[in-house]
Amino acid sequence: MKVSIIGAGYVGLSTGLTLASLGNEVYFVDVDEDKINKLRNGKPPFQEPHVKELLEKNLKEKRVKFSSLYSVAIPKSDVIFVCVGTPSKISGEADISHVKDAIKNISKNLDKKFTVVVIKSTVPVGTAKLLKRIIERADHNNFSIVSNPEFLREGYAIRDTLKPDRIVLGVDDKRALEILSNLYDPIIKQSFENIVEEKLSRQVPVVVTSNISAELIKYAANAFLVTKISFINEIANVAENIGGDIEDVAEGIGLDPRIGNKFLNAGLGWGGNCFPKDIRALYQVAGKSGYMPVLLKSVIEVNNEQRYRFLQKIVKVLGEVIEGKTVAILGIAFKSGTDDVRESPAIEIINKLLELGAKIKAYDPLALENAKKVLKNNSDIIFCTSPYDAANGASALVITTEWPEFKDLNFKKIKGLLKSPIVVDGKNLLDKDLMREMGFKYHSIGRK
Ligand code: UGA
Numbered sequence: 001m002k003v004s005i006i007g008a009g010y011v012g013l014s015t016g017l018t019l020a021s022l023g024n025e026v027y028f029v030d031v032d033e034d035k036i037n038k039l040r041n042g043k044p045p046f047q048e049p050h051v052k053e054l055l056e057k058n059l060k061e062k063r064v065k066f067s068s069l070y071s072v073a074i075p076k077s078d079v080i081f082v083c084v085g086t087p088s089k090i091s092g093e094a095d096i097s098h099v100k101d102a103i104k105n106i107s108k109n110l111d112k113k114f115t116v117v118v119i120k121s122t123v124p125v126g127t128a129k130l131l132k133r134i135i136e137r138a139d140h141n142n143f144s145i146v147s148n149p150e151f152l153r154e155g156y157a158i159r160d161t162l163k164p165d166r167i168v169l170g171v172d173d174k175r176a177l178e179i180l181s182n183l184y185d186p187i188i189k190q191s192f193e194n195i196v197e198e199k200l201s202r203q204v205p206v207v208v209t210s211n212i213s214a215e216l217i218k219y220a221a222n223a224f225l226v227t228k229i230s231f232i233n234e235i236a237n238v239a240e241n242i243g244g245d246i247e248d249v250a251e252g253i254g255l256d257p258r259i260g261n262k263f264l265n266a267g268l269g270w271g272g273n274c275f276p277k278d279i280r281a282l283y284q285v286a287g288k289s290g291y292m293p294v295l296l297k298s299v300i301e302v303n304n305e306q307r308y309r310f311l312q313k314i315v316k317v318l319g320e321v322i323e324g325k326t327v328a329i330l331g332i333a334f335k336s337g338t339d340d341v342r343e344s345p346a347i348e349i350i351n352k353l354l355e356l357g358a359k360i361k362a363y364d365p366l367a368l369e370n371a372k373k374v375l376k377n378n379s380d381i382i383f384c385t386s387p388y389d390a391a392n393g394a395s396a397l398v399i400t401t402e403w404p405e406f407k408d409l410n411f412k413k414i415k416g417l418l419k420s421p422i423v424v425d426g427k428n429l430l431d432k433d434l435m436r437e438m439g440f441k442y443h444s445i446g447r448k
Helices: 010-021 033-041 051-060 072-075 097-109 127-136 157-162 174-188 211-242 246-254 273-289 296-316 347-355 368-374 388-392 404-406 411-417 431-439
Strands: 002-008 025-029 066-069 080-084 115-117 143-147 167-170 207-210 327-332 359-363 381-383 396-399 422-425 441-445
Touching: 002 010, 002 072, 002 097, 002 174, 002 273, 010 025, 010 051, 010 066, 010 080, 025 072, 025 381, 033 066, 051 066, 051 157, 066 072, 066 359, 066 388, 072 097, 080 097, 080 174, 097 115, 097 157, 115 127, 127 143, 127 211, 143 167, 143 174, 143 211, 167 211, 174 207, 211 246, 211 273, 211 296, 273 296, 296 347, 296 396, 296 422, 296 441, 327 347, 327 388, 347 359, 359 368, 359 388, 368 381, 388 411
Parallel strands: 002 025, 002 080, 025 066, 080 115, 115 143, 167 207, 327 359, 327 396, 359 381, 396 422, 422 441
Antiparallel strands: none
């Protein structure tokens, strides 16, 4: 099939490269010319497993093309995926202006043949209906809008696209459903061969529903996940006060299959480019619909409070005086496995420590370049090339991202480099008993 992808970010690139690897002809359109030029030369705009390899392979086999012009891609396409960003407005509402612009540009270039326009961007409930009207106003009626939310995680983008837990299709048109079912058939049946990883041994379930329900499914899924994280963080705070261990509590409740053991890691709370903005947007959607989402409100509050509590912990262990002290920060990405620092808890902790007069020595295995762009022009922060460099001369070592490699550091060496043997672990990454046996003053979340 001939497919266009509007927006070459995480969702667009993963979708397009996967569909190209399944034998489709894929045209990427992005307004960022620099990004387009880099992609043409096999250079992905972010660090993500398998993206470079699939990009190079599909460029070589001439199954992918890149352009900043809608006019070259849209008329030929059977299916067009809209994968542009929907950032937060100041009010918390999702800003769908990029989606609207994309739809207007698509309308200007649509052919007379039947075309399926798929909305993968996370959009407020009711957006598909609004977009349909925009295309109709441009005098087109041979098209259908499908809401097909994306559930991929950064760090697993290609894996999650090839082997999703489910595919959700919000659609009110039989032809469109048939076309998308055919396009997704190798993924649904897991019948593809030799693409990146082992395939699943089962079929992928497909949920066919209305546009509105599909739009709500995306927000509800992320809202449920953040509720789980805020819940475990709240219990962690109780555990800490009464002398319990949140890791044991999480194991004890997670073995109940109704609860499940995933997303029960207590820590600094949720961040990233998706959870915070989507939860804010759902909060607005609910309010506009006339319902006050009280649970969601608390979930957000617990998350904000979690970072503040962690900061207080650092201040306390440093003897209430931060001014002039150096703090080593390990981890700047919002989670491990990515170079993304958007709404990263680590960035907020660093900024607050700087405000309190601390000097920062920060290290991250992948995110240093992005961190430098966000934390620029501050002479009180030094970006280090290794965790040991960061620890050298610092009054405390603070872990803010759960990079697995931090577990295997030579802590004997780190102890020798630190001014005082203090470790504050915001991700419960390290073995508390071992750290204390080594002579560290070790503090973590929800563990005495
Ligand atoms: C998340 C969802 O997991 C995806 O299903 C969804 O498609 C995506 O948002 C999106 O809407 O685009 P992602 O942002 O890549 O994916 O990150 P997650 O792995 O879900 O982690 C999000 C945040 O929660 C991170 O800050 C992470 O450290 C935190 N987290 C996660 C915890 O604090 N505890 C946990 O147990 C799990």
